[in-house]
Amino acid sequence: MLTNIPNGFQTRYFRETEGDTLPTITTNNGWLLVPCFIRQFTRDDGTTGYKWFYAIIPPTGADTSDYDNFIAKSWSFLRKYFYSTPDAQSEMRDDSTWEAHRQAVRSAFPKYAGEVNAAIVRYGDIKDEFWDKIGEILASVEKKRAALPAMPFDDRAMFEWAEQNSVPEALVKSAEEVFVRVAINLGVIKRNWNELFIDIPE
Numbered sequence: 001m002l003t004n005i006p007n008g009f010q011t012r013y014f015r016e017t018e019g020d021t022l023p024t025i026t027t028n029n030g031w032l033l034v035p036c037f038i039r040q041f042t043r044d045d046g047t048t049g050y051k052w053f054y055a056i057i058p059p060t061g062a063d064t065s066d067y068d069n070f071i072a073k074s075w076s077f078l079r080k081y082f083y084s085t086p087d088a089q090s091e092m093r094d095d096s097t098w099e100a101h102r103q104a105v106r107s108a109f110p111k112y113a114g115e116v117n118a119a120i121v122r123y124g125d126i127k128d129e130f131w132d133k134i135g136e137i138l139a140s141v142e143k144k145r146a147a148l149p150a151m152p153f154d155d156r157a158m159f160e161w162a163e164q165n166s167v168p169e170a171l172v173k174s175a176e177e178v179f180v181r182v183a184i185n186l187g188v189i190k191r192n193w194n195e196l197f198i199d200i201p202e
Contacts, residue, residue, distance in 0.1 A: 001067055005037050006108050007199050008100030013088045014053045023052055025064040032057050032064065036071075036078065037108070055081040075109040082108070096192040119189055126185045130196050133178040134158075141165045145200075152197040155179045 001022065005011060017023070023035035035052040043049055055078050062073035071078065082105045083089065092098035107117040137158075138144065143165065149157040158179070162172050186192060 002038050002040055003036075003108075004039065006104040008097070008104040008195075009037075009082075009108070010084075010088075010092055010097055010101045011053070013084045013092075014082070016051055016053055018049055018051050020047070020049060022050055025067065025070060028056075030059075032059055034070070034074070034078065036082070053082075057081050071109070072113065075111055078109045079105050096194065099190040100195055122185075122189055123191055123195075126182055126189075126191075127196055128201060129178060130182045131201050133175050137162060137167055137171060137175060140167055140171050152194045154193070155183075 017035070023038065025035070026033045032055075034055040034057060036055050038050055038052040041049055041051060057074070057077040057080075060070075060074040060077050062070045064070050083102065084092075089098055092101055103117060103119050103123070107120055110117075134145075134148070138147070147165075149161050153161075155176075158175070159172065162175070182196075183193065186195075
């Protein structure tokens with residue numbers, strides 16, 4: 001029942017609710033109010049609280065008394081709600097956050113238990129490839145990430161930095177190949193370069 005907000009999920013388009021006890025699925029004027037992304041936290045006074053986002057959906061036919069089973073059987077309704085409104089989707093597209101949000105929602109509400117979101121896996125591989133190469137560049141000149149250009153940097157800024165810091169030519173060449181491949185692959189899965197700088201892998 002408790003779950004974290006997935007990476008890429010655009011919380012600003014949804015109203016967060018807070019309470020003292022675990023929320024349950026309720027009804028209001030024929031609609032179901034389904035608490036999702038329920039997180040437990042400790043207040044400054046030491047008491048426990050909960051935060052969540054409601055999905056407001058029509059009855060799905062699933063038994064609301066079994067929360068986990070209801071969520072599993074109502075995945076399509078929950079996806080549709082958390083994809084948000086057309087206006088919100090347009091804003092996310094303008095901000096280059098729509099695909100990350102869409103995939104986060106798809107992963108949060110799988111069609112069946114154990115479903116793997118191939119698009120999320122592919123994006124993770126692309127991101128790892130990028131940061132693995134950055135790690136090689138840094139190691140070659142014994143520097144830490146703090147020494148990199150201001151983030152998010154583009155390939156031009158990175159190559160200027162590499163020249164200034166005497167990165168070996170062969171490594172720069174291999175980085176050029178990786179960056180081109182990363183940029184192309186990001187485009188294929190409709191993600192963007194700036195996302196590489198969010199939740200940077202260790």
